[in-house]
Amino acid sequence: MTTQPSSFYFPAPRSQKFCSQCATEISYITPPDDNRLRAVCQSCGAVHYQNPRNVVGVLPIFNDKILLCRRAISPRYNKWTLPAGFMELGETTAQGAMRETQEEAGAQIELGSLYTVIDVPHAEQVHFFYLAKVLSPELAPGPESLEARFFSPETIPWDELAFRTVITTLEHYLDDKKNGVFDSPHQKPPVHHYDVPLPMHDF
Template identity: 35%
Template sequence: MQFNESHFSFCPVCGAKLESRALKDQEPLRLICSACKFVFYLDPKVAVCSIVEWDDHIVLTKRAFNPQKGLWVMPGGYVDRGESVEAAALRETEEECGIQTRLTGLHGLYSYAGNWVVLVVYRALYISGELSARDETLEAKLFEPSQIPWDELAFDSTRDSLRDYCKLKGVALA
């Protein structure tokens, strides 16, 4: 479920009614407590994934749940409160496909108007473990960059980050 201002009526600090109004002229409307003046921001959610390099291949996982069940993504997921984005990237890769990796650098940030997720994409190297599907994946598989299943990718951010990766590596896009 994607939340918006209409889902919230009361202040999480004091319980008074929230009002929708601008803090300053020309700013967007915000939810502001009528009593204590707490500003209730609906912030974006941070997600991470890793483009895991394994010899001349990359790791993709097939989603076991909606949204986009049955389509391919890089291993990843949401960052937990208090967790670093780097730790989340390592954790999600191990949880989704059973392998340990080492992050080699930030690949990119991806966000889209109207979408509340900000995706942080890392490049990583395979270190150890057996590649396998886990609870959140139907399949985990190695692909040569030239063989990425472009028509079976789950999200715009998946396509965009893999296109950027292929350009970086000099791989011709189909």
């Protein structure tokens, strides 16, 4: 029986209290020539902009089966997901997607084209998923995954999927597959752009 780890993995807090330049307490005001509240240092004048975070991942396919990972971390501990995670500094979205696949599933892949771009404004995130061909059935899940497994379309655990962005990406893939989008090796699949209208926990 698996137990939930005591340490959680969360991004740095979004609410900033002190200036990163001079350590003075900051205020949230609308600077001149701007149109929204910003974290502004009243001492040195530094403006600390907060921008959406990028989540990058893949939709990995091996012999018409989809690779999913069962999460070993919060949020959504014990739920299934596509290999994905926060993009690191100094890497492209494609590089980040490949890194996350290696870290979470230990899978060797050939990265394909960008497939879904999903805006998640309530979580201050944008999710990018690439198509990917898994080159070998050998998997070696890392510490962030309880297990990694291949699922046929008929056996996808829909009620146990972690995030709506994962559900949306899988739905697009199955619809495109049904409509013959992937039948021609010379036809590039479309990029699906979608907005998640509600907070991530409201499924």
